[in-house]
Amino acid sequence: MNWDRLFRHGRQKGEKPAIGLVVTGFDKGGLEQVVYNLYLGYRRHGYDTYVLCEKPELAGWFAEQLEDLRHFRIFSANEADFFGFCLKKNIRQLHYHYNTFMMERAASLGIRCTYTIHNVYTWFNDAEMAERRECLEACHGIAAVSSFVKDYFCTRSGMPESRVEVIPNGVDFAELDITEPPPGLATRAALGLAEDDIVIAQVSSINAVKHQIGMVGVMEQLTKQNPRFKLLLAGNVIEPDYNEALLAVIEKSPAKSSIIFVPYFSHRHMGEFLRRHVDIFTLPTLQEGCSNAVLEAMYCQVPMVLTDVGNARDVRDVAACIVTPTAYGDVLKLRPQTTPEYARQKDAANQGALVAAFMQMAENLAGYRAQAGALGAEVLAGLETEAMVQRYLAMMFGPEAR
Incomplete structure (x- = not known):
């Protein structure tokens, strides 16, 4: 032709x-x-x-x-x-x-x-x-x-x-402004949560680079210090093998009862899910580009704990967030053969930093919420x-x- x-x-x-x-x-x-x-x-x-x-x-x-x-x-x-x-x-x-x-x-x-x-x-x-x-x-x-x-x-x-x-x-602000909660999840009680629980949510697909297994180890340390910490995992399964490994780790974990999988819901309910149910948003991933979920949490005025990947560096000076080191150090050294190894580490190298960040945020949650709610119109317009x-x-x- x-x-x-x-x-x-x-x-x-x-x-x-x-x-x-x-x-x-x-x-x-x-x-x-x-x-x-x-x-x-x-x-x-x-x-x-x-x-x-x-x-x-x-x-x-x-x-x-x-x-x-x-x-x-x-x-x-x-x-x-x-x-x-x-x-x-x-x-x-x-x-x-x-x-x-x-x-x-x-x-x-x-x-x-x-x-x-x-x-x-x-x-x-x-x-x-x-x-x-x-x-x-x-x-x-x-x-x-x-x-x-x-x-x-x-x-x-x-x-x-x-x-x-x-x-x-x-991100689509109009969709995030929808005030309709996910079907069947109008209250925290619907997820088995108490009103005084400190609810952390990781909103991301379930696969190796999102490192949900590492959050199990973090939750084990957090619940030792305060049993009111709860973790919500919200996302579709991208890698079935990794999901199976995650389920096996949770099954053996002393923090099992504090980790809750959120039933699938349409993205149009995301704004109300974040506002009603989440105290701290987290994305403790191994690698990231520009997480839409981070931007959505910012718009919904939810404090965040992030690892130093993706857009964490771009938002840390304007958002209510704590940025921690990654589980591996220099991203330039991360390769396909090493990613699965890091992804399955429950007790990762940055576990202590993540635990400290969650504890710091929980101890001054009102202050971080106020900071999250103080984003200027110019910052929001750029999102x-x-x-x-x-x-x-x-x-x-x-x-x-x-």
Whole structure:
């Protein structure tokens, strides 16, 4: 197929270019929220927007969330299908998320490419990291979701820092303002909690990098000092093997009765869940990009204990939070072969720091709540979906596109 000729003659003068969001697949995690918010935001600004998905897993579930099923395309790593759809829909901007399918070829056809670095690529070896950098040279714009992610990528790949702009994920304030609690969970008692319990919640999918097993060890130490500490685990299972290991650790733990799994509920209830049930939000993960859950906890005025990954560094000076060291030290040394080892450590190297942080926050919970409730309007506006959308549009089309 002569794509060069087709794209050269297929452009419609004066017609507003469409945007294609390119992903590999979905797992009902944070990426879906970001892609969905960008889809809605770009369309709200008058750009026809489509989601191009390489793999069919959970594709139907995501497609049903869109305004029109015809805005979704599974291209199955097929070049003809991919570029044919771009040509038909006048897609002249491709916004890639993890995926890099035909990126360099797309750029050669005059399609402007934007790439978002969503995480620290600890699973890449040095050759793969160099390959990713080379591929991204074709991009018109590159964004990292946090300064932590930018620093990691530029350090390991050698990409000049000037080529990467930090654009944090945004959250949907309107959805968080919904005051309807999760079905059947209107009160703390519905979760087996007492009103005077100190409730810690880890809102994240269950997989190795989220390190829920480490929180079991933390809870063992906390409940020795105060039996009123309770841990809520809220998230879908991404790695069944890790979930089985977690359940086995909990079953043998003296803190078993203080650890509660929250039944699945729609994300539209997240705001009220955080406000009604949670005293301290935590994300003690091994690696992170820009956690939507952290931003949601900030908006819902919940104090936080975080490990020094993802957007923790970006929010620690404005949010009511304590940031602790990670379980492994330098993230540049974290590799796929070592991550599972850290993930299954119940008594991790940073356990003492986490315990101290939770104790400190619990002893002055009223003060931390007051600090959490004092975020200024300017800070909150920077967390909103619209701020993210405007910054990406400016990257794609220039400041006038906002």
